[in-house]
Structures are given as structure tokens and as C-alpha cells.
Amino acid sequence: MSATIQSIEAILVDIPTIRPHKLSMTTMGVQSMVIVRMKDSNGLEGLGEATTIGGLAYGPESPESVKLTIDTYFKPQLIGQPAGNINTLRVMLNRSTRGNNLAKSAIETALLDLQGKRLNRPVSDLLGGAIHQHLPVLWTLASGDTDKDIEEALGLIETRRHCDFKLKIGSRPVMDDVRHVAAIKEALGESASVRVDVNQAWDEATAAKGMAELQAAGIDLVEQPTPMKDYAALVRLSGKFHLPILADEAVADAKDMYNLAASGFAGAVAMKIAKAGGPARALEQAAVAQAAGIGFYGGTLLEGTIGTAAALHAWSTLETLHWGTEMFGPLLMKDDIVVKPLNFHSNGVDLPQGPGLGVEIDEDKLNQYRRKA
Ligand code: MUC
Numbered sequence: 045m046s047a048t049i050q051s052i053e054a055i056l057v058d059i060p061t062i063r064p065h066k067l068s069m070t071t072m073g074v075q076s077m078v079i080v081r082m083k084d085s086n087g088l089e090g091l092g093e094a095t096t097i098g099g100l101a102y103g104p105e106s107p108e109s110v111k112l113t114i115d116t117y118f119k120p121q122l123i124g125q126p127a128g129n130i131n132t133l134r135v136m137l138n139r140s141t142r143g144n145n146l147a148k149s150a151i152e153t154a155l156l157d158l159q160g161k162r163l164n165r166p167v168s169d170l171l172g173g174a175i176h177q178h179l180p181v182l183w184t185l186a187s188g189d190t191d192k193d194i195e196e197a198l199g200l201i202e203t204r205r206h207c208d209f210k211l212k213i214g215s216r217p218v219m220d221d222v223r224h225v226a227a228i229k230e231a232l233g234e235s236a237s238v239r240v241d242v243n244q245a246w247d248e249a250t251a252a253k254g255m256a257e258l259q260a261a262g263i264d265l266v267e268q269p270t271p272m273k274d275y276a277a278l279v280r281l282s283g284k285f286h287l288p289i290l291a292d293e294a295v296a297d298a299k300d301m302y303n304l305a306a307s308g309f310a311g312a313v314a315m316k317i318a319k320a321g322g323p324a325r326a327l328e329q330a331a332v333a334q335a336a337g338i339g340f341y342g343g344t345l346l347e348g349t350i351g352t353a354a355a356l357h358a359w360s361t362l363e364t365l366h367w368g369t370e371m372f373g374p375l376l377m378k379d380d381i382v383v384k385p386l387n388f389h390s391n392g393v394d395l396p397q398g399p400g401l402g403v404e405i406d407e408d409k410l411n412q413y414r415r416k417a
Pocket residue numbers: 097184186241243292343344345346370
């Protein structure tokens with residue numbers, strides 16, 4: 045008889061970051077994750093994760109709301125169901141629950157991990173098979189201080205941990221940001237790719253000015269310069285500059301991707317398993333982007349190792365990641381809750397091996413960092 049879902053636990057975990065991480069909407073000092081532990085009737089366990097940035101600062105779901113959604117709404121529907129048919133379970137959750145893609149992503153990830161362990165295959169095999177075993181990973185410079193960012197980047201280039209950098213801007217006047225970015229680009233030189241993420245902070249006129257300056261400074265990519273719902277501004281800006289735009293908050297899933305592409309957007313998309321509602325859902329979005337000639341980027345909501353591994357399994361199945369990935373989340377945290385951390389080297393990371401996600405919980409670490417009361 046096929047295995048059924050026996051139990052689901054959603055655990056809040058808080059791990060301090062290695063330094064303050066300053067974005068246009070918040071400064072992070074800790075990363076909070078929801079870890080899902082799903083057990084089946086054969087005694088196997090699937091792991092999932094949902095993460096966001098700064099509580100409710102980044103999007104409409106918080107770690108606490110994800111836990112509530114899973115405990116109150118998903119768990120009663122999922123317990124006792126056959127664990128093997130992930131599509132049926134997805135349809136069930138989508139019929140009962142609008143939105144809440146972060147919570148859905150954690151559940152889809154746990155189901156894929158469970159399925160992989162049951163079949164003794166990695167999650168990438170369940171998604172059609174990995175084309176890449178090592179994926180490029182950039183690093184985000186966001187200390188809030190130009191000199192500190194340069195020092196940090198030079199150290200990472202030296203050790204070949206990263207060669208590409210994304211700078212978080214948008215909280216200061218545009219010309220202050222331009223000076224900060226240009227100074228970093230100048231210090232790092234031609235071999236480092238320098239990109240910026242504005243996280244929606246500019247209106248269209250400010251974005252036009254900022255992009256003209258950034259283009260002149262040799263910046264390679266501008267991520268989400270304008271508000272997420274303002275597709276028209278993103279389309280107009282993408283036609284105005286040869287500096288490409290990376291759509292992030294504007295595009296959660298395949299439907300958003302279709303709508304933005306149909307509006308005439310040319311550029312690239314930051315895919316995130318959390319925004320899409322899971323690794324398989326993110327690959328649906330990739331298919332739409334590919335058909336529209338839009339470049340891929342493997343994005344993160346700064347997930348820990350479980351969520352990062354899930355995304356890596358998905359991105360590994362894509363032939364070309366035009367802009368690489370930013371799957372560095374675990375490196376931004378002071379500690380980890382897994383037995384064997386991911387192997388970051390040679391400006392990238394190895395796809396974890398073994399059945400499922402290829403990640404195992406360290407119970408002592410989980411106990412240390414799980415939220416008490
Ligand atoms: C975002 O908006 O891209 C990804 C990397 C990082 O530093 O922040 C995230 C969120």
C-alpha cells in the first residue's frame with residue numbers, strides 16, 4: 045500500500061546573520077525560517093522550508109503566518125492522504141487556499157523530499173534530471189557602508205567564493221546610491237559582475253535617472269527598480285536602456301511571467317521557489333520565460349540550507365541560467381541546522397547528493413535555534 049502522510053510539524057527557527065543585511069525596506073539581523081517536518085506511514089521524513097525577509101517587510105506572508113497556515117489549514121487536509129501524488133495534493137491546496145505561496149512552497153518541498161527518499165532518487169531526478177552539478181552563486185553586498193562592502197568583496201574574490209556581486213540600494217537618494225555603486229564597481233574592476241537590487245524603491249523618473257547613471261558606471265543588471273505592480277513602468281524602462289532589468293517582486297509565478305512578457309517586457313526574471321509556490325511551480329514559470337525569450341536567474345528569499353537545496357535541485361534542471369544564481373542564503377547566517385552544510389567553492393555551489401534534497405537535520409542545532417514559546 046502506498047504511504048500516507050502521518051504527521052506535519054512546522055517549526056520556527058531564528059538564526060542571527062553574520063552582519064546586518066541592509067535592504068531598501070528593512071535591515072536584517074536575524075533570519076527566521078519555518079522548517080517543515082513531514083512524516084509518512086513508512087517512517088520516512090520529508091523536509092521543507094519557507095523563509096522571507098524582515099517579517100512582513102518584504103511580502104504579505106511572514107514566518108509566523110506561514111506556520112499558522114500550515115498548522116491550521118494545510119495539516120488537517122494533508123494528514124491521511126497518499127503522500128506520493130504531489131500533483132493531486134497541490135490541486136487540493138490550491139482549491140482550498142488562495143495565495144500563501146511561501147507556505148505552499150514549504151509543503152511541496154517536503155513532499156518532493158519524501159518522494160525522493162521513498163524512490164531513492166534526488167529531487168532533481170523527480171524534476172526531470174540535473175543538467176548541472178555545480179551552480180554559480182553571487183554574493184550580496186549590503187553592509188550599508190561602501191568601504192566595508194569593497195573589503196568584503198575583495199576577500200570573496202581572493203578565495204574564489206564569489207566573483208559576481210549584487211548591491212542592495214534604494215534607501216538613500218539616488219545619486220548617493222550611484223556613487224556607492226560606482227565606487228564598488230571601480231574597486232572590483234572588469235572581471236567582477238556588479239548588479240543592483242532596488243527592491244521597488246524608485247518611481248519611474250528616478251529609475252530612468254538611476255539607470256542612465258548605472259549604465260554609464262558599467263553595472264550589468266538592475267533588479268526591480270520600480271513598484272511590483274507597475275508593469276507599464278518596467279516595460280517602458282526595459283525599452284529605454286541597454287542595461288537589462290531583472291524582474292523580481294513583479295513576477296511570482298507562471299501567470300505573472302506571461303502577463304509581464306505579453307506587456308512587452310524584455311529582460312530577465314528572478315525565479316524563487318517561495319514566490320512560485322514550490323520548486324516544480326518555479327519551473328513552470330521558467331518554461332513561460334523561456335518561451336518569451338526572458339533570461340533566467342535563480343533567486344532566493346535568503347533561505348537556509350533546506351530551502352536553498354530545494355531551489356538548487358530545480359535550477360539544476362535548466363539548461364541555461366543566463367544570470368546565474370544567488371543561492372547564498374546559508375552563508376549569510378552565523379550557523380546552520382543541518383548535519384552537512386552545502387559545499388560553496390569555485391564561485392558556486394555543488395548540487396547536494398543523495399536521495400531527496402540530500403540534506404539532514406542536526407537535531408541539537410535545531411533545538412538550539414528553534415523559537416521557544
Ligand atoms: C531580493 O529581493 O532579491 C535576495 C538576495 C538578497 O540579498 O536579498 C534577496 C531578496
